[in-house]
Amino acid sequence: MPEVVIYSSDWCPYCIRAKQLLSSKGVEFTEIRVDGQPQVRAEMAAKAGRTSxxxxxxxxxxxxxxxxxxxxxxxxxxxxxxKA
Incomplete structure (x- = not known):
């Protein structure tokens, strides 16, 4: 199973929904929180091309x-x- 990484925020309802779907499938994932960490959000934005x-x-x-x-x-x- 490939590694699953999710950049998230504690207060974000979309983050919660995404994690719930992955958890319901028994998927383990690495969560990287961006709250109060502008350098981590900038890293995510550089990789994803999105800031949300x-x-x-x-x-x-x-x-x-x-x-x-x-x-x-x-x-x-x-x-x-x-499964890939």
Missing amino acids: VPQIWIGATHVGGCDDLYALERAGRLDALL
């Missing part, structure tokens, strides 16, 4: 945010990506 959280990577694939993660799930493509 969450930003999610599955292996080398940048999934995007919560809506992108749920879109993969609805399309039936998330499980395959998690």
Whole structure:
């Protein structure tokens, strides 16, 4: 199973939803919090090209945010990506 990394914020409802979906699938992930850490948010923005959280990577694939993660799930493509 590829490494899953999620940049998140404690107060972000989209972060919570994304983590809930991953947890419901039994996926372990590395969470990197950006709260009060402008250098970490800048690192995330440089990698993702976006400043909003969450930003999610599955292996080398940048999934995007919560809506992108749920879109993969609805399309039936998330499980395959998690097993790649």
